[in-house]
Amino acid sequence: MTLDDLASSCGEWLRGSGPESDIVISSRIRLARNLADFPFISRATPADRAEIEKILHGRVEAMRDSGKAPKDLLYLRVSDLPAVDRQFLVERQLISRELAENDGARAVVVDPGERFSVMINEEDHLRIQVMHSGLALQAAWEQANRLDDLIEEQVTYAFHERLGYLTACPTNTGTGLRVSVMLHLPALAITRQIEKVFKSLHKINLAVRGLYGEGSQATGDFYQISNQVTLGQTEEDLAKKVADVVPVLIDYERQARDFLIRESHETLHDRVSRAFGILRTAQTISSEETMALLSSVRMGINLGLIGDLAIPTVNKLLIHTQPAHLQKLSGVELDQSDRNIERASYLRRHLNGDGNGKAARN
Numbered sequence: 178m179t180l181d182d183l184a185s186s187c188g189e190w191l192r193g194s195g196p197e198s199d200i201v202i203s204s205r206i207r208l209a210r211n212l213a214d215f216p217f218i219s220r221a222t223p224a225d226r227a228e229i230e231k232i233l234h235g236r237v238e239a240m241r242d243s244g245k246a247p248k249d250l251l252y253l254r255v256s257d258l259p260a261v262d263r264q265f266l267v268e269r270q271l272i273s274r275e276l277a278e279n280d281g282a283r284a285v286v287v288d289p290g291e292r293f294s295v296m297i298n299e300e301d302h303l304r305i306q307v308m309h310s311g312l313a314l315q316a317a318w319e320q321a322n323r324l325d326d327l328i329e330e331q332v333t334y335a336f337h338e339r340l341g342y343l344t345a346c347p348t349n350t351g352t353g354l355r356v357s358v359m360l361h362l363p364a365l366a367i368t369r370q371i372e373k374v375f376k377s378l379h380k381i382n383l384a385v386r387g388l389y390g391e392g393s394q395a396t397g398d399f400y401q402i403s404n405q406v407t408l409g410q411t412e413e414d415l416a417k418k419v420a421d422v423v424p425v426l427i428d429y430e431r432q433a434r435d436f437l438i439r440e441s442h443e444t445l446h447d448r449v450s451r452a453f454g455i456l457r458t459a460q461t462i463s464s465e466e467t468m469a470l471l472s473s474v475r476m477g478i479n480l481g482l483i484g485d486l487a488i489p490t491v492n493k494l495l496i497h498t499q500p501a502h503l504q505k506l507s508g509v510e511l512d513q514s515d516r517n518i519e520r521a522s523y524l525r526r527h528l529n530g531d532g533n534g535k536a537a538r539n
Contacts, residue, residue: 178249178289180262183269184505188291188308190270191496193488195311199479200427202359202399202492203270204314206321206416209344209353210303210328211335217345218298223281226298230254230282233297236331237286245327251287256280261510264501270308275299293324300345301353303328312427314356314420318412340408348406356419357403359388360426363476364433366398374429382406383422397468397495402426438480449477457528461517467498467524490527498523 190203211217212232215225240246255263255276263277272285276299283298296304305328307321335343341351349355365371375385386401402423404415437445452473455462475491477483496502498520504511507519 178251178287180251180253180265181505183251183287183291184265184502187489187493187496188269190291190308190310191489191492192310193492195309195313197423197427198311198488200361200430201312201423202361203308203310204312204317205270205306205308205355205357205359205401206314206317207304207306207355207357208321208325209301209342209346209349209355210305210325211343211345212302213333213335215302218279218300218302219345221298226281226283229302230284230297232332233303234284236328237295239331240327247289249289251289253285253287255283255285261501261504265505268496268499268501272296273299273304276304293320295324295328301349312358312423314358314416318356318416322412347408351408351410352412352415354407354412354415355403356416357401358419358423359399359401360423360430361399361472361475362426362430363398363472364437365430368433368436370429370433371398374426378402378422381418381422383419396465397472399468399472399495434476434480445480446477446482449473449480449482453477453483453528456524459521459524461514462521462524463517464499464520467520468495471495471498486528494524494527 212229215221215229234252237252241248241250255272266272266285267274267277271287271294276283276296286295293307305321305324307317309317337343342353344350344353362371365374378385382405384403384405388396388399404419407415452470456470456474471491471494474483478486478488497506500516503516503519511519
């Protein structure tokens with residue numbers, strides 16, 4: 178498997194299936210781990226980082242050779258990649274912006290189906306993440322736990338009997354676990370209830386972030402909800418806290434959608450139809466406008482306002498129209514103006530029946 182193979186495909190988390198997938202895009206489990214015999218990345222020398230990457234690369238190779246890991250795992254030295262490839266991996270949710278922008282030796286291990294990736298030398302020596310489509314936190318946790326155990330057979334983690342797993346950021350110390358779900362909440366935004374919901378989440382120590390996690394702004398009404406602190410809590414407690422609140426958010430969003438259908442049907446239909454029309458005919462369009470319009474179209478499909486267009490196609494377009502994806506798919510480097518033209522062309526091909534998508538009607 179190569180990076181180009183990833184560019185032409187879609188990961189498991191984008192397939193638009195799984196429980197509650199009309200609202201829950203994906204479920205993610207992330208574990209932060211550090212090797213016992215090395216300083217944290219913030220204090221590590223370039224030689225330390227190089228040695229950590231060398232050790233972990235060797236462990237990955239050993240796991241692959243022994244059959245404990247897929248033979249076609251993709252191992253990428255992020256420090257050797259051009260900027261567009263690093264940004265591509267960020268857009269695909271396989272690495273963080275921090276890993277893409279850091280200095281020194283760093284890498285990522287990617288599962289062929291993109292069900293998991295392992296970042297090396299990000300904020301911590303290891304960041305294991307597993308992503309599943311829809312609301313599937315338990316399945317994601319079980320896979321992450323198995324992968325963590327498999328890696329721990331190969332290395333010794335930094336662990337304190339009282340504090341738990343030691344991490345660079347104090348909020349991750351303990352379990353090192355971040356539980357998150359990516360939600361699509363357009364109706365709550367349209368009905369101006371979203372800020373009230375977010376304030377309630379903050380009161381119970383849940384964080385709200387944009388599509389690309391920490392430091393990113395929400396675009397197209399897509400939000401990541403996650404725990405903030407792990408110290409003093411078990412993995413089960415953390416997972417339950419997020420798992421308990423997500424059905425409530427789903428219910429709020431569905432109530433808001435029902436309200437819009439009932440009280441503002443024509444206005445809502447017009448919003449969806451205009452969005453779909455622009456996406457099918459625009460000659461130039463920005464990434465931000467695309468996300469906002471696809472958000473309306475995605476809601477419209479789920480409410481039966483658009484026919485013959487599948488959610489997996491929209492999920493794919495959300496990612497494949499991002500700047501680095503467009504450049505990888507076209508095979509050429511594009512400035513912003515050319516990207517906007519290429520993005521519009523890509524959307525027309527896929528929404529008018531002559532791309533990989535199916536012609537749609539509304």
